[in-house]
Amino acid sequence: MRMRNKYRKSTTLRCNAGSRCSLPVLVWTLVGFLLMLHLYTLISQNSIPNKDIRNGISQNPLLRELEEVEEENLQMPPPRKRSPRAAKRKPKKATTLIDEFLDESSQIRHIFFPSIKMAVDPMKDAGNDSLYYYPGRIWLDTEGNPIQAHGGGILYDERSGTYYWYGEYKDGPTYHAHKKGAARVDVIGVGCYSSKDLWTWKNEGIVLAAEEENETHDLHKSNVLERPKVIYNDNTKKYVMWMHIDDTNYTKASIGVAISDSPTGPFDYLYSKRPHGFDSRDMTIFKDDDGVAYLIYSSEDNSELHVGPLDRDYLNVTPVVRRILVGQHREAPALFKHDGTYYMITSGCTGWAPNEALAHAAESIMGPWETMGNPCIGGNKIFRQTTFFAQSTFVLPLPGFKGSFIFMADRWNPADLRDSRYVWLPMTVGGAADQPFDYSFGFPLWSRVSIYWHKRWRLPGRGSG
Template sequence: MYKLTWAVVLLTLYYTTTIRTTLARSTRYIVPGATWRDTDGEILSAHAGGVVQSNGTWYWFGQNERANITDTFSGINVYSSDDLTNWRYEGQALSPLNGTAIAPDLVVERPKVVYNEPADTWLWFHSDNSSYGLLKQGFATSPNVTGPYTFQGAITPLGGTSQDFGLFKDVDGVAYAMYSNGDAADAHDDLIVRLDANFTGPEELVYTFFDWDLEAPVMLRTEGRYYIVMSHKTGYRYNNVEVYSAETIGGPWSSGSYIAPAGTRTFNSQSTIFFTIKGSERTSYIYGGDLWNSEDLWDSRYIWLPAFPNDTTGGLTIEWHDLYTIDVTSGEFGYPEGTRYEAEHGVVSGDAAVVVQPNASGFKLATGLGNGSVSITGITGTGNPQWVSLHYHNHDALWGDNRGGNNITLARYATLSVNGLVHTEKLRQPSGSTGFVLTQTVNVTFERGGGNEIRLEGWNGTLAADLDAIVVYGDIYEDEN
């Protein structure tokens, strides 16, 4: 019995260690819109987040959203990384506390963090009730950047209201809050407010974007200008994020422009984070946004893309890449090439057909993927996990940034099969504007060599998005040959 018990213990330790080592493999790429996992292999949950850097380590804070959670607020998570690609879960920075403004039935969202060395680290957030009638700002402190944070209170800033919230710390150490003042008829403004020297509260209104009616503010500073990006108030409908710039934070601020092609609705993202990577070769920037999934919030994704501010024109643009690398030492981006397989060269069945589309890569795509399918064969695989990008066309949603807009389809759904087996039964395909091909990237393991197949069809008889092409990239993990 003694030997058997120790054998079981050793076997358990072996398998636990083996599984954890497998899950903790280092990934090569940042993959916008794909399921992102932490170094323990768990789905990374840091929505509407903020980031702070210290001693070469980035800390990413965000809302905890998990499957089967019914509480409105279930905590703020924090992750750490030294390469912006692989993130380690550090635990909950802030947890619900009954009887306070961070109770489970209340709203705690858009967490942002600033240092106030040598005193505490400050965590600020939008504080509200489920009907969004309180419109406050909450804050918590910790002597450690990873927490746990102690809730300190919630305020009405400068005696007014506050909705979506952002935070920016300038190079001189001064911190600024940015927020919308609400949805009331007399509250469609966006504000920049300076915090006091100890970051304990707002001190002075610095600038007002009168009647701008925008939300989700995030700020970036270059050598020459400040940039603030904000999204429109369209609920869970994606919209065209705007950018404004100024030489000083007090303005005057420029006229606005979009940061991405209008029909992409900022590649179906809402602004939340900017990263500045000061490398030996160049200073680079990454825009971070949330790809919300209103049906399953826990499955909301992240759209992180290279950002390019232009101090001459005052504009800022982001570029789509299916996946990319960032060298945090040099500051250089890397864009790997994949192998493209056009859908028009595939085999269609049922109601599916190949039709012309002037904006598709081969000027054709496969459509009618409801009671029909398209199969792409002859795909070469490595036998290891690979990223495969589906380039699709879903034109269901109405274009525009106006409020309202009922009866808009936010997404179509497809079933994806690999080599005859269902890989993803219900693959969500967010909508876009007519003529714009969007991208969705999934983790697939093919058999080694040629002869692999991908089939796409409508989920449960519903209409899937049109398929333009698939692009197959190399191995996901660093330890693969």
Template sequence: MRRAYAILLACCLALFGALAAAAPAQAAAQTVTNGTKFTDTSGAAVQAHGGGVIKVGSYYYWFGEDRNADDTFRYVDAYRSTDLKNWEFRAHVLTQSSAAELATAYIERPKVVYNASTGKYVMWMHKENGVDYSQARAAVAVSDTVDGTYTYQGSFQPLGQYMSRDLTTYVDTDGTAYMVSAANENYDLQIYRLTADYTGIAALVANPWPGGHREAPALFKRGGVYFMLTSGATGWSANQQEYATATSLAGPWTSWSTVGDSTAYNSQTAYVLPVTGTSGTAYLYMGDRWGDSFGGTVNDSRYVWLPLTFPTSTTMSMSWYPEIAVDTAAGTVTGTSATYNTLVARNSSKCADVPNQSLWEGVAISQYTCNGGGNQKWWFKDLGSGYAELMGRGSSLCLQENATNVTQEDCTGATTQQWSVTTSGSYVTVKSRASGKCLDVSGASTANSAAIITYTCSGATNQQWTRGT
């Protein structure tokens, strides 16, 4: 009897251990850097642009656009994470070969919802012909599993008569699902109720802002109030985000109110994710800094994630933070405040400058007449070791010492990106940890566009800087 009991106990412990190993670990608080490309757990770039997130169990699943070099559709990619920082690539869940009409197409803003009645995951997206934007269709795909292969169901204009471009989806607390899309050449933003299986349009619920010229909708509900967050329709260029509220999706909706700065911190709305934990629910703005806006492609785009705050039950605000702290267990999203400084050379009275406000890695830093631009402002991020990273306000890239120049690069923590800052009177010297050389205006030049380099420290005025505001 004792032997049988011992065997049973051993089996139970082994099963418990296997289950524990299979379950995701409790997510720890994580820091996410803004305005950057994200990488997955294999080190590859996360391609989830224009995306949306659905939580299944302990995992958040992120779906988004992964495009060809000419910006045509290649895949909808799926990633998963427990902490919103470490993303594991799961699958290309929709591909060019999924349907004939996807062989050459634009597929944008994929959003996945779960239908508890049918047990299906339903993806909605904006579909075009891959040549121009004349189709203005919504498209649907369905899967039995959240990150499995999605079966393409086709594309159509809602109710057979309305254009449909940028879109989002929302499932209300009663299980009714909705789709919101830009119609009438983006001048209208229409709210539709979906069919019971979530794969079709049942009815037009509202067209609250005719002629408003808004796109990139994100819809969420907080404390009984619906929020609709949108951008203006200016193509790839960033613009002022605006929001409206209502207590019923059918309306009445308020008029638009602005949120964030005039460019949404150089981003466009993709999604608003509620993050619920032991301390409540935080709301995370997920935006794209489109690569096409700075001379690249969609796959060159960067991500801007910011906490939304709510001064009242019907108002919303959003501020810039170079980093955010996300704690999915607690349900909190908070920003890291930063002071940005200019670096003004004593010999020339000119500012360390990223030429042409470039967002690209590898761009060499030079000096230029001070103008207050984000490409002349730097966050001296204290690394707690006597050194700091110098992160650009405009690019979110770090100042890096190289053999012949100083460039902006993805922040990696390398010693070539670590600098000591020593004050002497009214000036500071900025010294590279890697080489021990000082930040220097090449040749003591006073001309615009003169290179900034590192050079053997001499105390000369072209190695003395003031930190302005």
């Protein structure tokens, strides 16, 4: 028999007009009120910047054209004929568009890798073709040669008003060092191109060259040099290059550092190391508004990213490091900043095969970072799921157009890496994010990142097309 404890205090409270209220209900009501108050405060603090972003993008006629979504009606080619005996011996599995992309004998390969006849040649193109980007086409420099600046980034030199594009110079034959090795090109060096308009690029030569003789050198042609990025140090007046340094089997997993007095080099190679004692593969560097620079790199076998500030000279990391996107297996980070918020585009880890990009955001570059979903818009479903058959490498802000950027990516050609293409597309930051946090019901308060697919586009304010 259950006995009532006459000494137990009541868990209800007397409310208005003598009614009785449950204590848990009252507590949750108070919690809900506080959450709503906090949400209102945050929205109020961010309402002005977001309003400016929406007005700057949606109402600016120069930008409206870039936000128009273009679709792609990409069809699978008819299956190749096989003899009944071959089909019985080894039934053919279903082929995907990614398989077709990776197959150098595909019937639709020209869609992904248009021929040299369709190359963008700034020295010959005139009239309606002038200043237009064609993602995926061969892009020629002022000398009529294909630009070799893969996995690269851009430095804007304020003193000369010039853009410098640095990247991997892959103008060599593609081969496999051994049966299970990845496709590779011998290290040639870091190429540099200069431009005033971001469309016409002059070849400034190889600013960091490979080492031909010394097999123990990091830059020996048998090793790996990837994703070079250059920033300017206002304190030392030096141009500093950071890059991914590795051996043929990707076991060295280090960063390399070089320095120069000029943006066009030559750069003097200093050393390589594993930053903070961790393995480092795909990486980038980011210079913040206050002059502090940061290294961001894939680590722990690409299962997470690490971020940490560089020292005052940008020649080494400091002991401070944070692990971000733990367990998410992301690489190819491309960072940028807008209205005090840090954003990052990353790729999945599928080797040379394309995969889905994700956008991330944080109030502090040291984290925590939140994942906001796939930023790609237009094309078709497979285009969006493969980052338009490309991989992120850099994000360049557009001066004079708040919330507008150029998203730079590489369309890798593992059958012939020197023929890998560049996919530059307009990107905007504005409007509400449309995907909730991974771990809760809430939506991020920062703005959505959108990368728009275009077969043909040009920067706003470059005349009428």
